[in-house]
Amino acid sequence: MKLPRSPLKNDTFLRALQRLPTDYTPVWIMRQAGRYLPEYNQTRRRAGSFLGLAKNPDFATEVTLQPLERFNLDAAILFSDILTIPDAMGLGLYFADGEGPKFERPLRDEKAIAKLTVPEPEEDLRYVMDAVRQIRQALDGRVPLIGFSGSPYTLACYMVEGGASTDFRTIKTMLWERPDLLHHILAINAQAVTQYLNAQIAAGAQAVMIFDTWGGSLSAEAYQRFSLDYLRRIVSQLTRENEGRTVPVIVFTKGGGLWLEDIADIGCDAVGLDWTIDIGVARNRVGSKVALQGNVDPMCLFAPPEVIQSQVAQVLSSYGKGSGHVFNLGHGISQFTDPDRVRVLVDAVHQLSLPYHR
Amino acid sequence: MKLPRSPLKNDTFLRALQRLPTDYTPVWIMRQAGRYLPEYNQTRRRAGSFLGLAKNPDFATEVTLQPLERFNLDAAILFSDILTIPDAMGLGLYFADGEGPKFERPLRDEKAIAKLTVPEPEEDLRYVMDAVRQIRQALDGRVPLIGFSGSPYTLACYMVEGGASTDFRTIKTMLWERPDLLHHILAINAQAVTQYLNAQIAAGAQAVMIFDTWGGSLSAEAYQRFSLDYLRRIVSQLTRENEGRTVPVIVFTKGGGLWLEDIADIGCDAVGLDWTIDIGVARNRVGSKVALQGNVDPMCLFAPPEVIQSQVAQVLSSYGKGSGHVFNLGHGISQFTDPDRVRVLVDAVHQLSLPYHR
Numbered sequence: 001m002k003l004p005r006s007p008l009k010n011d012t013f014l015r016a017l018q019r020l021p022t023d024y025t026p027v028w029i030m031r032q033a034g035r036y037l038p039e040y041n042q043t044r045r046r047a048g049s050f051l052g053l054a055k056n057p058d059f060a061t062e063v064t065l066q067p068l069e070r071f072n073l074d075a076a077i078l079f080s081d082i083l084t085i086p087d088a089m090g091l092g093l094y095f096a097d098g099e100g101p102k103f104e105r106p107l108r109d110e111k112a113i114a115k116l117t118v119p120e121p122e123e124d125l126r127y128v129m130d131a132v133r134q135i136r137q138a139l140d141g142r143v144p145l146i147g148f149s150g151s152p153y154t155l156a157c158y159m160v161e162g163g164a165s166t167d168f169r170t171i172k173t174m175l176w177e178r179p180d181l182l183h184h185i186l187a188i189n190a191q192a193v194t195q196y197l198n199a200q201i202a203a204g205a206q207a208v209m210i211f212d213t214w215g216g217s218l219s220a221e222a223y224q225r226f227s228l229d230y231l232r233r234i235v236s237q238l239t240r241e242n243e244g245r246t247v248p249v250i251v252f253t254k255g256g257g258l259w260l261e262d263i264a265d266i267g268c269d270a271v272g273l274d275w276t277i278d279i280g281v282a283r284n285r286v287g288s289k290v291a292l293q294g295n296v297d298p299m300c301l302f303a304p305p306e307v308i309q310s311q312v313a314q315v316l317s318s319y320g321k322g323s324g325h326v327f328n329l330g331h332g333i334s335q336f337t338d339p340d341r342v343r344v345l346v347d348a349v350h351q352l353s354l355p356y357h358r
Numbered sequence: 359m360k361l362p363r364s365p366l367k368n369d370t371f372l373r374a375l376q377r378l379p380t381d382y383t384p385v386w387i388m389r390q391a392g393r394y395l396p397e398y399n400q401t402r403r404r405a406g407s408f409l410g411l412a413k414n415p416d417f418a419t420e421v422t423l424q425p426l427e428r429f430n431l432d433a434a435i436l437f438s439d440i441l442t443i444p445d446a447m448g449l450g451l452y453f454a455d456g457e458g459p460k461f462e463r464p465l466r467d468e469k470a471i472a473k474l475t476v477p478e479p480e481e482d483l484r485y486v487m488d489a490v491r492q493i494r495q496a497l498d499g500r501v502p503l504i505g506f507s508g509s510p511y512t513l514a515c516y517m518v519e520g521g522a523s524t525d526f527r528t529i530k531t532m533l534w535e536r537p538d539l540l541h542h543i544l545a546i547n548a549q550a551v552t553q554y555l556n557a558q559i560a561a562g563a564q565a566v567m568i569f570d571t572w573g574g575s576l577s578a579e580a581y582q583r584f585s586l587d588y589l590r591r592i593v594s595q596l597t598r599e600n601e602g603r604t605v606p607v608i609v610f611t612k613g614g615g616l617w618l619e620d621i622a623d624i625g626c627d628a629v630g631l632d633w634t635i636d637i638g639v640a641r642n643r644v645g646s647k648v649a650l651q652g653n654v655d656p657m658c659l660f661a662p663p664e665v666i667q668s669q670v671a672q673v674l675s676s677y678g679k680g681s682g683h684v685f686n687l688g689h690g691i692s693q694f695t696d697p698d699r700v701r702v703l704v705d706a707v708h709q710l711s712l713p714y715h716r
Contacts, residue, residue, distance in 0.1 A: 176661030
């Protein structure tokens with residue numbers, strides 16, 4: 001049964017991703033529902049754990065909406081973990097105290113790799129799809145909902161390393177020694193991500209973003225073969241129209257500033273930028289092909305309000321006139337951020353961007 | 359008293375840095391004297407600790423020469439720590455078990471920052487200068503000796519954070535909140551680095567390299583003001599001629615691939631590249647101004663010998679014909695590397711580069 005849905009009241013974010021005229025520059029914040037918000041930490045305590053939170057659609061809906069109550073954001077993003085897919089593949093996601101995500105059964109032998117299968121989103125990842133549906137209901141057309149996934153290579157990093165890594169020695173050894181095994185994992189991941197994102201779109205996600213957090217750790221040449229080729233494959237198979245609207249696709253490779261032309265060429269609508277690239281330079285390079293999302297340094301939120309405003313002004317001025325820019329940080333917000341500083345940033349984007357859209 | 363010095367038998371490295379013709383592409387490895395070598399670990403055990411090793415010129419000389427005994431390297435690099443300068447400034451460098459370097463007294467208040475003074479190399483860092491002199495004697499003209507220092511911004515990261523950091527929150531908060539304080543630290547660091555490198559050159563270093571390990575964590579605009587401006591200041595004040603030879607200067611900003619033109623413009627002879635940039639692309643952008651050093655992924659040494667050879671071939675072919683390339687990794691060698699793989703790389707560079715120099 002499909003519930004009737006309220007019309008979208010604020011489509012600025014979706015229009016900017018398609019480089020259509022808007023009244024102002026839309027803004028959202030990567031990891032906007034997160035530990036810097038006291039209300040998030042309260043819900044998390046009630047949920048008992050991070051996974052308890054992420055796997056429960058009621059809690060996921062609650063925290064997804066929390067930042068919208070505080071700030072005038074132009075999009076909501078599904079609250080979920082980046083590693084839901086490998087968890088559904090049976091690798092056993094867990095969080096050790098004070099450490100990042102880990103897998104009980106990292107992919108280390110050929111047999112386990114051969115046995116990998118693509119999860120069925122509405123079965124194995126039902127809790128995510130339920131969360132998408134529930135969040136869409138709760139949003140009631142206020143702003144669009146972004147669905148997301150990790151990229152095949154980024155997921156593979158965690159799957160092979162068994163957790164976060166600083167040098168990616170295990171996966172890179174596989175990349176050199178047994179590229180066939182890594183390509184097998186990546187092909188399965190690409191299928192899984194495609195089905196996962198298409199299921200999120202069917203469930204109500206109005207835009208999707210692929211986070212290639214670790215693609216930037218590869219050499220220029222390895223990036224093409226082990227990350228970008230799979231991103232291209234996914235993008236070409238995503239549902240691009242739903243509920244009578246375009247569903248834009250954002251691709252973000254952290255540290256990918258050198259490869260912008262290649263990323264802009266895979267068929268996505270927008271490219272995410274980290275803070276190491278000047279957004280004006282990026283626009284000159286690929287702005288005729290894609291929208292750009294970013295890109296102030298998340299640490300800028302530790303600055304006094306007037307400095308935050310001047311940093312916002314600088315990014316807006318560097319991008320220049322016209323549509324095609326979604327304001328964001330260049331990476332997820334730090335858990336130590338004062339929420340009041342986020343308000344300063346969001347309001348500054350809305351006010352200071354007006355002249356660029358006249 | 360100046361001891362008479364043997365003539366240099368292999369100047370390929372120095373010639374390549376000046377883009378003068380050479381018979382083959384010279385090669386050395388960042389962190390070539392290090393934990394991947396069993397003989398290094400033996401010396402370190404005898405020294406009792408890392409600092410006991412680094413601060414004793416006899417031990418420093420011994421480990422500096424160790425990789426030259428194993429591999430046909432074209433340069434030696436002074437064995438020392440990157441944090442000798444802040445240690446000499448009184449911040450109290452120490453190494454906690456299994457962790458990186460730390461400072462007992464990180465720079466956190468205005469008073470301590472105001473009191474910072476530039477160390478006198480031949481007094482406060484005498485052990486480094488003695489090591490340079492002793493290594494030059496021991497090298498006996500075999501290959502040139504590289505001196506080095508951390509960049510002002512990279513040193514400041516450790517000095518303000520008190521150790522390694524993943525988000526650089528403390529120094530970036532200072533950057534936004536009190537840029538005057540950070541500029542004061544950086545100005546003192548720039549003076550200190552200049553005097554330190556000039557003293558190393560006077561003591562016998564035949565080329566110098568500045569490691570800007572953390573400059574790549576800055577935004578494009580902040581990089582210019584907080585790292586590159588100080589690098590430029592240093593480079594303009596370095597001794598560029600000694601013992602009747604040019605003393606080339608290499609500048610390496612990890613993650614600086616987007617800013618190559620700016621780096622190549624500060625007056626250095628060569629720019630170090632990490633593995634995320636294609637060296638052919640880099641040569642097209644700045645090869646008429648500077649030599650290039652790099653740039654295979656250090657994890658490539660975990661590949662089978664034939665893959666290492668093909669990676670070497672790829673970098674050589676991407677750089678192309680002619681001089682101006684010093685082969686290296688794109689970052690320091692991993693402690694887990696098998697030394698036999700290093701031999702494969704070094705020999706492959708020498709053999710496979712011959713056709714490019716005919």
